[in-house]
Every structure is written in C-alpha cells, then in structure tokens.
Amino acid sequence: MNLEPIIIYFILPVLSLSMLLIFIRVFRGPSLMDRVVALDLLVIVGIGSFSAYAILFDREVVIDISLILALIAFLSTVAFTYYYVKGDQEKDKFDVR
C-alpha cells in the first residue's frame, strides 16, 4: 500500500486547515493571552507537519527539528507569561504601553 497519496491528499490538507483556524484565532483574539495560546498550538501543529514531511520524503534528519521546536515553544510561552505579568505589575513605574 502506498502512503504518499494519503499523506498528500489527506494529512497535509487537514494540518493546513487547522493552521488556518489557528491563524484566525491569532488575528481575532481579544487579549494577548489568546494569541500566546494560539501560537503555542501553532508550534505543535508545526511538529506534526514536520513528521508528515519526514514520512513523505524518507528523511530521518527532519526528526531532530521536533525536539528543538518543542523546547522553543515551552521557553517562549514561559517568557511571554512571565514578562506580561511583570509589565502589568510595574506599569505605574514605566509608561510604556
């Protein structure tokens, strides 16, 4: 059984559709936290599409990207939340926003 047409015609379009829905939430999100949640899920969908790419073209090297992407997603989420709360607490001192 051949895997290529099912990946090309089913898996990758489903992943692209979910990326489109996530981008709608990124543009429409009422607060910044909605956008952070949406970008966190976007990185996870990116890991999934990289694994589909690795199966489609038989490249094992692509798997290394997934670990780095997971690490970057976690660190960016933590940094976003930490500095957002810090900026909200000290908004009297600095007139940034």
Added chain:
Amino acid sequence: MSTYFVLFFMIIGALFILIASIGLLKMPDVYLRMSASTIAGTFGVASMLVAVAIHFHDFGILLHIIGVIIFLILTVPIGAHMLGRSSHIIGLPMWEKTVCDDMKDQYDHEKHVYKPLKKKGDQKETLTDTKEA
C-alpha cells in the same frame, strides 16, 4: 502490514490536531481555549510521532521520539498552568456561565503574592456568591 499502523496513527493524530484547532476557535473563554488546545494537541502530535517511529523501524529514532513525547507531556501542562495563572492575575474575564471561581480576590496586587487561605469559620462568606449558596 506496518503501513496500516503508520496510516492509522497519522490519521488519528491529524484529526486530533484538527479538533484542537476547532476548540481553540470556538471556545468562549481563554481558560477553556487553553484546556481544549493543550490536551488534544499533545495527544495528536504524540500519535503522529509514534507513526514516524513505526515507519522508520530504527532504534535511535525510537529513542529520539520517546524523548520528544516525554518532553511534550512534561512541558505543555506547565506552560498551560503558567498561562492560566498569569491571565487570572491580570484579571481576564471568564465566561458568563462559569459556576465557581475559587481563586477570586485571592491575589494581593500590592505585595504581588497570593493571600493565605481563610479559616473554616470564614468560608461561609466566600461561598455566598456561587450557585450553591
């Protein structure tokens, strides 16, 4: 034979990621959006990585993928917890049909810490604004 397993896990993973993104779009609240996206998204991407491990049939790739899945299971709930905590501290509004909020007015905005929990005698006052009272 292993092709069918690869296909099964790939389709399950893609559908779970689609469910996660629909939940992210349709849920009414930032907390509900977070709960929808983290659980289904983690399971979907773990299933797709299992499909990759079956397809390549190699021990090094299997170890690598087990590492990625364990890392995701450890870190995604921590990130979601930090997101929920900070959005609760900032005071983002909840859905209007939310029944109960136990951490309401518990954060001290001048000292930047959570207040200690109240004793048993005072708990009747805190329960008055929920639906149980």
